[in-house]
Every structure is written in structure tokens, then in C-alpha cells.
Amino acid sequence: MSQELQELIAQTQKSFSEDPAAAKATFTSSSHLVEGFRSSAKLREHTLTIDEPEALGGSDAGPNPVELILAALGSCQEITYRAYATALGIPLKDVRVEIEGDIDLRGFFAVDESVRAGYEAIRGTVHLVSDASSEDIAKLRQIVNAHCPVLDIMSNPVPVTLEVMHEKERSAA
Amino acid sequence: MSQELQELIAQTQKSFSEDPAAAKATFTSSSHLVEGFRSSAKLREHTLTIDEPEALGGSDAGPNPVELILAALGSCQEITYRAYATALGIPLKDVRVEIEGDIDLRGFFAVDESVRAGYEAIRGTVHLVSDASSEDIAKLRQIVNAHCPVLDIMSNPVPVTLEVMHEKERSAA
Numbered sequence: 032m033s034q035e036l037q038e039l040i041a042q043t044q045k046s047f048s049e050d051p052a053a054a055k056a057t058f059t060s061s062s063h064l065v066e067g068f069r070s071s072a073k074l075r076e077h078t079l080t081i082d083e084p085e086a087l088g089g090s091d092a093g094p095n096p097v098e099l100i101l102a103a104l105g106s107c108q109e110i111t112y113r114a115y116a117t118a119l120g121i122p123l124k125d126v127r128v129e130i131e132g133d134i135d136l137r138g139f140f141a142v143d144e145s146v147r148a149g150y151e152a153i154r155g156t157v158h159l160v161s162d163a164s165s166e167d168i169a170k171l172r173q174i175v176n177a178h179c180p181v182l183d184i185m186s187n188p189v190p191v192t193l194e195v196m197h198e199k200e201r202s203a204a
Numbered sequence: 205m206s207q208e209l210q211e212l213i214a215q216t217q218k219s220f221s222e223d224p225a226a227a228k229a230t231f232t233s234s235s236h237l238v239e240g241f242r243s244s245a246k247l248r249e250h251t252l253t254i255d256e257p258e259a260l261g262g263s264d265a266g267p268n269p270v271e272l273i274l275a276a277l278g279s280c281q282e283i284t285y286r287a288y289a290t291a292l293g294i295p296l297k298d299v300r301v302e303i304e305g306d307i308d309l310r311g312f313f314a315v316d317e318s319v320r321a322g323y324e325a326i327r328g329t330v331h332l333v334s335d336a337s338s339e340d341i342a343k344l345r346q347i348v349n350a351h352c353p354v355l356d357i358m359s360n361p362v363p364v365t366l367e368v369m370h371e372k373e374r375s376a377a
């Protein structure tokens with residue numbers, strides 16, 4: 032798979048370089064609160080169940096939204112390490128990520144308006160198993176952190192616009 | 205469930221107000237790249253499979269990390285609408301959210317260093333079914349958007365620190 036992936040990355044870079052419009056992608060999520068705090072989200076053909084733990088009023092049928100954020104960051108780091116190790120020919124046997132995020136729930140619960148609702152800090156440890164030199168790993172780390180989409184989304188503001196459609200009755204559709 | 209939830213929210217607000225230290229929570233994710241771009245993430249007792257679509261070099265065994273981000277935002281909006289509608293006594297029959305996010309993949313693929321790796325924009329539509337007045341829905345929307353953890357995480361920078369542990373051989377643990 033490694034050589035195929037290396038070729039795929041090189042080919043994709045060439046094609047996006049020649050035709051920047053081809054690099055524009057739009058991802059979508061369609062979700063619905065099924066019962067209580069339990070939501071079902073559709074992402075292409077994939078379905079996720081999201082819920083809150085019982086202590087936060089849910090039935091714990093799945094991870095909660097802020098846990099998804101941590102899984103997104105961990106897996107995005109892993110995929111980006113795999114992609115750039117392959118592209119640069121740096122050996123990488125194994126990658127796993129432990130992430131933790133601190134939230135002060137007074138933010139969500141509106142107990143103190145000076146407390147933010149989201150994570151105050153996120154810390155992670157990336158465990159790499161590789162024969163590469165420390166210098167190559169340092170180079171890999173630098174390029175991964177500069178190109179990891181979820182790390183960028185966490186670290187820098189994303190413009191979000193949310194429209195509300197209000198109906199009195201559930202429509203037939 | 206509605207009255208129970210209203211009491212849980214009021215009780216939680218009271219307890220966090222009296223004891224701010226009790227509001228400090230830490231969530232964790234432990235993930236591992238299993239094969240190719242396929243990752244398995246553990247969030248308490250829940251397990252998620254994350255992967256890339258075939259066009260991006262994966263085997264499409266699950267949603268990808270940036271799709272998780274959209275599902276996190278959609279479900280967090282839904283849960284926050286349910287929580288504050290309940291807390292404020294505003295009727296809410298149904299809530300569902302459609303989200304889309306635009307990414308220019310030249311960022312991830314390092315084709316153009318001026319292009320960010322993450323979402324350039326996220327747009328969503330929140331569909332509410334409710335007997336409430338437009339004024340109550342406007343009030344609800346304002347309080348939800350001010351207290352939705354994932355909306356805060358997307359809109360404002362989160363300090364992220366990532367340490368790298370490099371081993372030559374997989375350890376016995």
C-alpha cells in the first residue's frame with residue numbers, strides 16, 4: 032500500500048497544482064435529535080450515534096460532541112503522519128494518539144458568562160514507532176502540524192454561519 | 205423526561221455555582237492507526253472507526269476526521285437547543301441540523317502554503333419544529349449560540365499542545 036499511497040499523493044498534488052478548482056471539497060453532515068440528547072448523524076453512507084453521558088442528562092448511547100472533537104484531532108494527526116511519512120519516504124511502523132481536553136462546564140451551563148463553552152486547553156501525545164532518525168521525525172512533525180486539517184480547525188477560527196428555520200408543525204417531508 | 209431534565213439542569217447550575225471546581229471536566233480520546241488511514245478511537249466505552257474515502261487514499265470504513273467535526277457541531281447544536289429549550293420552558297418538538305464545510309485540499313496536500321489546511325467556511329441550517337413564538341425562538345437561538353461548546357471550539361482558537369514520543373521498536377505495552 033505504501034508505494035500506491037505515495038503515488039496517489041504525488042498524483043493528487045500534481046493535479047491540484049495544475050487545476051486548483053479540483054481541490055475544492057465540501058463535506059456534509061445531516062443529523063437529527065432522536066430522543067433526549069441522543070442524535071443520529073449521517074456522513075455520506077456512514078451513521079454515527081452521539082449522546083451525552085447520564086451525568087449530563089443523556090442515555091450514553093454514544094460519545095458526546097466534544098469527545099468527537101478529540102477523536103477527530105487524534106485520527107487526523109495519525110492520518111497526516113501516515114500521509115507525510117509515506118510522501119517523504121520516512122519509515123513509520125505505528126502511530127497512536129492520546130488526547131485530553133479540559134472544559135469548565137460553567138460555560139455550557141451559563142453559570143459564569145466569562146467562562147468559555149468549549150475546550151480551554153487540549154493536550155495530546157503522539158506515539159510514533161519508527162526507525163527514522165530524530166531529525167527526520169522532527170521534520171515530519173513540523174510538516175504534519177502545518178498541514179493537519181483538524182489541528183488548524185482547533186487552533187484558528189473558522190467562520191461559521193448558522194441559519195434557523197422555524198416551523199410550527201413537522202412538514203410532510 | 206422534560207421535567208427531569210429541567211431539574212437536572214437547574215440542580216447542576218446550582219451545584220457549579222456553589223462549587224466551581226466541580227465544573228472542571230476532562231474528556232479523553234485514545235486512538236490508533238490500524239491499517240492504511242483507518243483509525244480506531246476509544247472514547248470511554250465507545251469505539252469509533254475513522255477512515256478516509258477511497259479518493260483520498262483510504263478504505264472508507266468510516267467517516268473522516270473533518271466529517272466528524274461537522275457531526276460534532278450539528279449534534280452539539282441539537283443538544284444545546286434541547287437543553288436550553290427545556291431550561292427556559294420553550295416548547296421544542298424537533299431539531300435537526302444540516303451542516304456543510306468547505307475545504308481547499310491544496311492546504312492538506314501542501315500544494316499552496318497560503319491555503320489553510322482546515323475548513324475555510326462552515327454553513328449550517330438548524331430546523332426547529334416548535335409552537336413557540338418567533339421572539340422566543342430568537343431568544344433561544346441567541347442563548348444556544350452563546351453556550352454551544354463545539355460552536356465555540358470552531359469559532360475561537362483553542363490552545364493545543366502536542367508532544368511526540370518516538371520509539372524505534374514497539375514496546376511490550
